[in-house]
Amino acid sequence: MVDRRLTRLLAHEMASGLRAGDFSARELVDAHLGLALATDRPLHAWLFLDDEAARAAADRADARLAEARRAGAGALNALPALLGVPLGLKDLVVTRGQASTAGSRILEGFVGPFDATIAARIREAGGIVVGKTNMDEFAMGSSTEHSAWGPTANPWDLGRVPGGSSGGSAAAVAAYHVPLAIGTDTGGSIRQPAALCGVAGMKPTYGRVSRYGIIAFASSLDQVGPFARDVRDLATLLQVVAGRDDNDSTSSPLPVPDYAALLPEGDDEAAALLRGMRLGLPREYFAAGLEPGVEARVREAAAALESAGAEIVDVSLPHTDYGLATYYLIAPAEASANLARYDGIRFGHSMRDGDVLANYLATRGTGFGPEVKRRIVLGTYALSAGYYDAYYVKAQKARTLIKADFDAAFERVDALIAPTSPTVAFPLGARMHDPVAMYLSDVCTLPVNVAGLPGLSVPCGLSDGLPVGLQVIGRAWEEARVLQIGRAYEAISADAGWRRLEPSDLPALENPSTPAPGVAAGSAA
Amino acid sequence: MATLSRTDLEHVAFLARLALTSEELGLLEGQLNHILEQYRVLSELDTGSIPPTAQVIEVENILRDDVARPSLTPDEALAGAPERQDDYFVVPVVVEGAD
Numbered sequence: 359m360v361d362r363r364l365t366r367l368l369a370h371e372m373a374s375g376l377r378a379g380d381f382s383a384r385e386l387v388d389a390h391l392g393l394a395l396a397t398d399r400p401l402h403a404w405l406f407l408d409d410e411a412a413r414a415a416a417d418r419a420d421a422r423l424a425e426a427r428r429a430g431a432g433a434l435n436a437l438p439a440l441l442g443v444p445l446g447l448k449d450l451v452v453t454r455g456q457a458s459t460a461g462s463r464i465l466e467g468f469v470g471p472f473d474a475t476i477a478a479r480i481r482e483a484g485g486i487v488v489g490k491t492n493m494d495e496f497a498m499g500s501s502t503e504h505s506a507w508g509p510t511a512n513p514w515d516l517g518r519v520p521g522g523s524s525g526g527s528a529a530a531v532a533a534y535h536v537p538l539a540i541g542t543d544t545g546g547s548i549r550q551p552a553a554l555c556g557v558a559g560m561k562p563t564y565g566r567v568s569r570y571g572i573i574a575f576a577s578s579l580d581q582v583g584p585f586a587r588d589v590r591d592l593a594t595l596l597q598v599v600a601g602r603d604d605n606d607s608t609s610s611p612l613p614v615p616d617y618a619a620l621l622p623e624g625d626d627e628a629a630a631l632l633r634g635m636r637l638g639l640p641r642e643y644f645a646a647g648l649e650p651g652v653e654a655r656v657r658e659a660a661a662a663l664e665s666a667g668a669e670i671v672d673v674s675l676p677h678t679d680y681g682l683a684t685y686y687l688i689a690p691a692e693a694s695a696n697l698a699r700y701d702g703i704r705f706g707h708s709m710r711d712g713d714v715l716a717n718y719l720a721t722r723g724t725g726f727g728p729e730v731k732r733r734i735v736l737g738t739y740a741l742s743a744g745y746y747d748a749y750y751v752k753a754q755k756a757r758t759l760i761k762a763d764f765d766a767a768f769e770r771v772d773a774l775i776a777p778t779s780p781t782v783a784f785p786l787g788a789r790m791h792d793p794v795a796m797y798l799s800d801v802c803t804l805p806v807n808v809a810g811l812p813g814l815s816v817p818c819g820l821s822d823g824l825p826v827g828l829q830v831i832g833r834a835w836e837e838a839r840v841l842q843i844g845r846a847y848e849a850i851s852a853d854a855g856w857r858r859l860e861p862s863d864l865p866a867l868e869n870p871s872t873p874a875p876g877v878a879a880g881s882a883a
Numbered sequence: 884m885a886t887l888s889r890t891d892l893e894h895v896a897f898l899a900r901l902a903l904t905s906e907e908l909g910l911l912e913g914q915l916n917h918i919l920e921q922y923r924v925l926s927e928l929d930t931g932s933i934p935p936t937a938q939v940i941e942v943e944n945i946l947r948d949d950v951a952r953p954s955l956t957p958d959e960a961l962a963g964a965p966e967r968q969d970d971y972f973v974v975p976v977v978v979e980g981a982d
Contacts, residue, residue: 467963607945608942680928717974731903731911735901751935
């Protein structure tokens with residue numbers, strides 16, 4: 359049995375172990391790559407692993423560590439936060455000289471000509487990118503089954519989905535392949551897979567993180583964010599990527615707070631943050647379609663927050679029921695415009711079928727998968743003559759009302775708490791033939807994107823042996839407060855038995871005869 | 884709100900430059916009409932006096948000086964091209980009679 363102990367550490371434990379000389383960056387990266395290479399076939403969290411580049415980066419990190427160690431404690435403390443720590447990027451983060459397909463056949467063979475701003479910032483902070491993670495094609499989906507390269511499984515039950523669209527990032531963090539990963543969240547694509555895989559994930563405020571070099575889906579909704587196994591690690595990765603970027607005019611010039619300084623290490627100090635805090639429970643998020651086991655865990659979490667000193671207030675977000683329709687008009691409309699760039703002329707998949715028009719039709723008809731085609735057609739329809747006012751403008755007006763609901767609630771409370779997903783992880787295939795059922799997977803997360811707010815999902819227990827996520831929603835730019843609530847919840851639930859459980863199907867991942875996701879278990883028999 | 888006929892669907896797919904098979908069109912027709920039914924709920928909202936929201940943050944236009952900055956070289960920009968000639972992407976003839 360290979361030693362897996364290094365992979366069980368949190369990122370901040372890895373950072374201190376590296377500085378103390380307990381292990382090298384090379385040993386750390388080898389342990390993670392070894393686990394990922396040995397166990398990813400039945401999980402399929404990764405679209406590619408660049409082990410050569412990762413090992414070279416680890417050796418460079420070790421050289422920096424050795425130099426700092428010779429220079430003394432001051433130099434060690436001044437090393438960047440992620441030095442030597444392995445992590446994964448969702449396959450829509452463009453990196454120079456590496457493939458990025460956004461889970462789509464239309465980008466097969468595409469090699470990035472430059473680094474996304476967040477990739478450059480991660481490298482400057484010493485982070486070691488080990489590879490790109492699987493995702494629903496162009497981030498359109500809630501299960502990672504819409505990847506052109508096959509689905510990802512959930513480490514808690516390999517017959518179930520990891521959520522999506524950032525399902526590969528969530529599964530990789532849950533399965534200890536990496537302690538940190540980057541995802542994107544347009545309607546729940548970080549928070550929902552974090553909930554389904556039992557890890558922490560955050561969608562920052564729209565505009566907090568640069569999107570330069572991130573393959574676009576819906577530009578008024580997309581936001582980049584971190585996955586981790588605890589809230590302080592989440593904050594560390596957010597700190598590295600957040601802040602104004604001259605290459606993304608939608609990134610905000612507002613200063614980024616020092617998150618680590620605002621998140622206590624000690625549990626008592628963290629729990630004390632809750633005293634005097636007012637948290638709203640939006641009643642519309644506890645409606646039909648919410649699984650009883652999910653509701654029970656979220657209400658227990660609310661009760662625990664209340665016992666620790668928070669005031670829990672019932673609030674109403676009356677336009678919640680219009681969120682799904684609003685989102686599924688705005689997002690496809692923006693996607694239909696963004697995806698017009700895939701023309702088979704400049705990069706990516708290309709089909710020749712006669713004149714320019716025939717080439718476009720053939721390239722796009724064969725390059726995009728079914729969900730992407732569905733959304734492009736929906737968006738094109740919603741923007742077309744005669745329907746623009748009835749659909750697109752109507753949705754933009756509903757967006758105003760949904761945002762106003764949140765503004766009103768935040769006059770009464772400091773943050774909102776709610777379920778992240780109405781259900782636990784569902785079986786592979788269960789929602790693939792019913793697009794509306796798949797869309798409903800994001801009913802608790804997509805209003806947050808419509809309003810542009812920060813949202814966090816942290817694990818809050820199990821239902822039927824599967825993870826449940828607690829969502830914390832904050833005012834725009836108040837990531838720090840949202841993270842503090844998440845950290846406080848971790849502190850008050852630190853002794854819970856479920857916190858000591860590892861994903862149930864990790865042993866199956868170690869078994870070489872376990873089939874790849876989506877391949878029926880007895881089909882070879 | 885309207886339902887989508889097969890003819891509408893074919894027209895919209897053409898506008899979106901998507902060649903779809905008849906099997907895809909058949910499947911999409913049912914699925915898209917089911918999705919359009921979900922939109923119907925919006926007609927309950929009285930939005931006569933509500934302004935539309937296109938984006939949610941208060942970022943003003945941010946301008947920079949109009950100076951050249953380092954960028955991709957022609958070789959880097961053309962590296963992914965299915966077909967190139969010298970420093971150009973190759974496309975079929977668009978304007979008849981052009982040489």
